[in-house]
Amino acid sequence: MTDKSMAKADFITSLTLLAFGIAIVVLSIQMPMATDANQSKFSAPGIVPGFIGAMLSLLSFAMLLRSIRHGGASGLAPKPGAVKRLFAQETTARILKTTGLCVAYVLLLGKLWFPIPTFFFAFAFIVLFEYDFKSAFKPQIRKVAMAFAIALVSTALVTLVFQGLFLVNLP
Amino acid sequence: MFQGLTLFGQALFSFMTWQTLINAIWATELGIIIGMLPGLTATMGVALLTTLTYTLAPNDAIMILICMYIGAIYGGSRSAILLNIPGTPANAATTLDGFPLAKAGKAGKAIGIATTGSFLGSVIGMLFLAVFTPLIGSVALSFQSFEFVWFSIFGIIICGNLTAPKDPLKGWIAGFIGLFVAMIGMEGIHAYVRFSFGSTDLSGGISLIPAMVGTFGFAEIISVMRYSKVEVVNSEIGRIVPRPSELLKYWKTIIRSGVVGTFIGAIPGVGEDIAAWVSYDLAKRSAKPEERELFGHGSVEGLLASETGNNACVPGAIIPVLTLAIPGSAPAAVLLGAMLIHGVRPGPLIMLESPLFVYQVIAMVLIATIAMFVLGLTMVRPLVKVLQVPRQKLMPVVFLLCVVGSYALQSRLFDVGVMIVFGIIGFVLREMEYPMAPLVLGIILGDILDKNLRRALILSNGDIGPFFTRPICLGLFLLTMLIVLGRAKWVKGLMAKIRKPKADAKA
Numbered sequence: 095m096t097d098k099s100m101a102k103a104d105f106i107t108s109l110t111l112l113a114f115g116i117a118i119v120v121l122s123i124q125m126p127m128a129t130d131a132n133q134s135k136f137s138a139p140g141i142v143p144g145f146i147g148a149m150l151s152l153l154s155f156a157m158l159l160r161s162i163r164h165g166g167a168s169g170l171a172p173k174p175g176a177v178k179r180l181f182a183q184e185t186t187a188r189i190l191k192t193t194g195l196c197v198a199y200v201l202l203l204g205k206l207w208f209p210i211p212t213f214f215f216a217f218a219f220i221v222l223f224e225y226d227f228k229s230a231f232k233p234q235i236r237k238v239a240m241a242f243a244i245a246l247v248s249t250a251l252v253t254l255v256f257q258g259l260f261l262v263n264l265p
Numbered sequence: 266m267f268q269g270l271t272l273f274g275q276a277l278f279s280f281m282t283w284q285t286l287i288n289a290i291w292a293t294e295l296g297i298i299i300g301m302l303p304g305l306t307a308t309m310g311v312a313l314l315t316t317l318t319y320t321l322a323p324n325d326a327i328m329i330l331i332c333m334y335i336g337a338i339y340g341g342s343r344s345a346i347l348l349n350i351p352g353t354p355a356n357a358a359t360t361l362d363g364f365p366l367a368k369a370g371k372a373g374k375a376i377g378i379a380t381t382g383s384f385l386g387s388v389i390g391m392l393f394l395a396v397f398t399p400l401i402g403s404v405a406l407s408f409q410s411f412e413f414v415w416f417s418i419f420g421i422i423i424c425g426n427l428t429a430p431k432d433p434l435k436g437w438i439a440g441f442i443g444l445f446v447a448m449i450g451m452e453g454i455h456a457y458v459r460f461s462f463g464s465t466d467l468s469g470g471i472s473l474i475p476a477m478v479g480t481f482g483f484a485e486i487i488s489v490m491r492y493s494k495v496e497v498v499n500s501e502i503g504r505i506v507p508r509p510s511e512l513l514k515y516w517k518t519i520i521r522s523g524v525v526g527t528f529i530g531a532i533p534g535v536g537e538d539i540a541a542w543v544s545y546d547l548a549k550r551s552a553k554p555e556e557r558e559l560f561g562h563g564s565v566e567g568l569l570a571s572e573t574g575n576n577a578c579v580p581g582a583i584i585p586v587l588t589l590a591i592p593g594s595a596p597a598a599v600l601l602g603a604m605l606i607h608g609v610r611p612g613p614l615i616m617l618e619s620p621l622f623v624y625q626v627i628a629m630v631l632i633a634t635i636a637m638f639v640l641g642l643t644m645v646r647p648l649v650k651v652l653q654v655p656r657q658k659l660m661p662v663v664f665l666l667c668v669v670g671s672y673a674l675q676s677r678l679f680d681v682g683v684m685i686v687f688g689i690i691g692f693v694l695r696e697m698e699y700p701m702a703p704l705v706l707g708i709i710l711g712d713i714l715d716k717n718l719r720r721a722l723i724l725s726n727g728d729i730g731p732f733f734t735r736p737i738c739l740g741l742f743l744l745t746m747l748i749v750l751g752r753a754k755w756v757k758g759l760m761a762k763i764r765k766p767k768a769d770a771k772a
Contacts (some may be wrong), residue, residue, distance in 0.1 A: 135727075153438050182302065196486070199664075240658075252666070
């Protein structure tokens with residue numbers, strides 16, 4: 095990130111964190127006082143979260159002021175085509191592919207028998223990152239076969255080791 | 266003194282079984298492999314093994330985790346030397362001189378120096394662990410809630426300061442976010458459920474292990490998969506075992522780095538990467554002019570300093586775990602969690618309740634260090650092949666371990682969700698240069714802060730005076746203020762103005 099874009103990111107983050115800190119303080123104040131239960135008022139459950147919320151607000155406010163000083167508050171609207179360019183970058187695509195695959199796999203857990211989503215996740219992950227979808231299938235058979243083998247072995251090992259050896263009741 | 270030696274001998278003798286030694290060998294070797302693979306960190310390795318070993322006896326499990334920890338911190342030097350990519354953040358300083366040595370055809374020598382440095386660093390750290398744990402333990406017995414409140418705040422502040430040297434504000438924010446995460450769920454005094462918003466899962470709180478596997482595991486997987494290729498450099502591996510004269514020449518550097526590494530390890534949450542950088546910097550400053558010029562271009566002294574420093578940090582980081590139940594580094598935080606899972610209660614009472622355990626941990630460190638040294642010098646060539654495994658084949662398997670590891674402890678799919686959420690948040694925060702170590706330290710220290718702050722206020726009937734008048738509290742308060750004000754620009758400007766007239770007057 096450049097200094098300018100970092101200042102913008104800091105501006106947005108500090109505003110979010112400031113709101114978050116204030117929300118923690120408000121929720122902490124709303125917590126019951128310990129005196130309701132004939133206990134010392136200093137044992138109230140909201141004291142420490144309130145302190146943390148106040149500190150978080152204070153630190154976020156300091157960052158907000160600094161980011162404004164560094165020009166983070168100006169030109170917040172993205173330049174035309176910036177979002178499109180961001181999504182066209184290879185690194186963004188790879189981040190989204192990785193996150194998407196992992197999240198999809200986790201969402202399937204508990205809904206299907208554990209080895210099924212596990213095998214398909216491992217297989218899809220390797221194929222998606224190794225297979226060249228623009229080239230012909232035939233010269234890439236080895237890649238697909240290798241992905242199949244790794245997915246099969248890793249699924250079998252994870253299932254057997256955790257279920258059989260460590261007695262984990264897999265989802 | 267003699268009682269300590271007897272307990273140590275007793276502990277060491279109890280580990281002299283085939284089963285324990287085989288456990289030590291495989292765990293250390295696995296640690297070396299995890300450490301050497303860029304993207305897999307010591308924290309992740311210890312966290313994953315915690316979930317794998319929770320059915321074992323406490324001593325076996327803790328031994329395996331310590332072997333993994335020591336192995337992984339050392340293992341990172343392999344990829345630092347051969348690929349110019351630190352296997353773990355702790356080995357970043359190793360790349361500066363390790364890789365130039367490998368490029369110059371001295372990869373074997375560099376690996377030998379790194380292994381020996383790591384071994385000596387661990388031994389120095391272990392000696393400090395043996396001497397200082399009982400001492401600090403007896404001093405810590407006099408600590409009350411007031412001191413623990415300051416330890417929690419000081420831990421967050423110094424950890425944030427050192428892990429985000431460019432922008433400590435972000436380190437402190439990360440630390441306070443971690444403290445907040447620890448507030449979620451049922452609190453320990455009135456059993457009141459905080460910030461759960463009606464969710465039964467949230468009322469149980471956010472567990473440390475899934476949160477750590479997310480921030481250090483899943484976030485790392487996303488980071489690693491972002492780029493398509495790593496260039497593997499095929500370096501010649503020649504003679505590995507270093508000559509004694511090469512080591513004797515740098516005995517001062519070894520001792521200095523060992524002491525500095527251990528000391529930094531004992532500071533809450535700071536960790537091995539800082540230990541390596543500080544050791545490297547000090548070695549560079551005190552090197553002879555002709556050696557100093559070699560730093561960054563293949564200096565044996567530089568390599569020795571960073572590797573001695575980072576491995577000395579490991580036993581150092583265990584000192585506060587045992588005596589104060591406050592982790593010295595991120596992997597030590599998981600180790601602390603594992604001890605609690607296995608029913609060990611680290612903290613000021615440990616020297617009264619289970620003194621043998623302290624010496625067992627020292628014996629575990631010794632066994633792990635020896636295993637690391639032997640495996641480090643003997644299994645070089647086969648392990649280089651592991652570095653050539655493409656990341657797209659490795660990472661799905663690592664993710665499967667992250668998922669099952671998060672799930673295994675409590676058999677809750679909610680924990681897998683926590684891992685995913687923390688992974689994504691961790692990745693985004695890291696992109697914006699927020700360090701993750703203070704966040705994790707905050708999750709650990711949150712409970713200590715919560716109980717002790719309220720307990721202290723009850724004891725003093727709301728008077729905050731004792732927080733500033735008790736000697737240790739005053740010391741910690743002044744140190745905290747020094748760290749915070751020392752980073753403030755207006756204070757720096759003020760100091761410069763004060764210094765300037767003095768300099769002018771002298772002139």
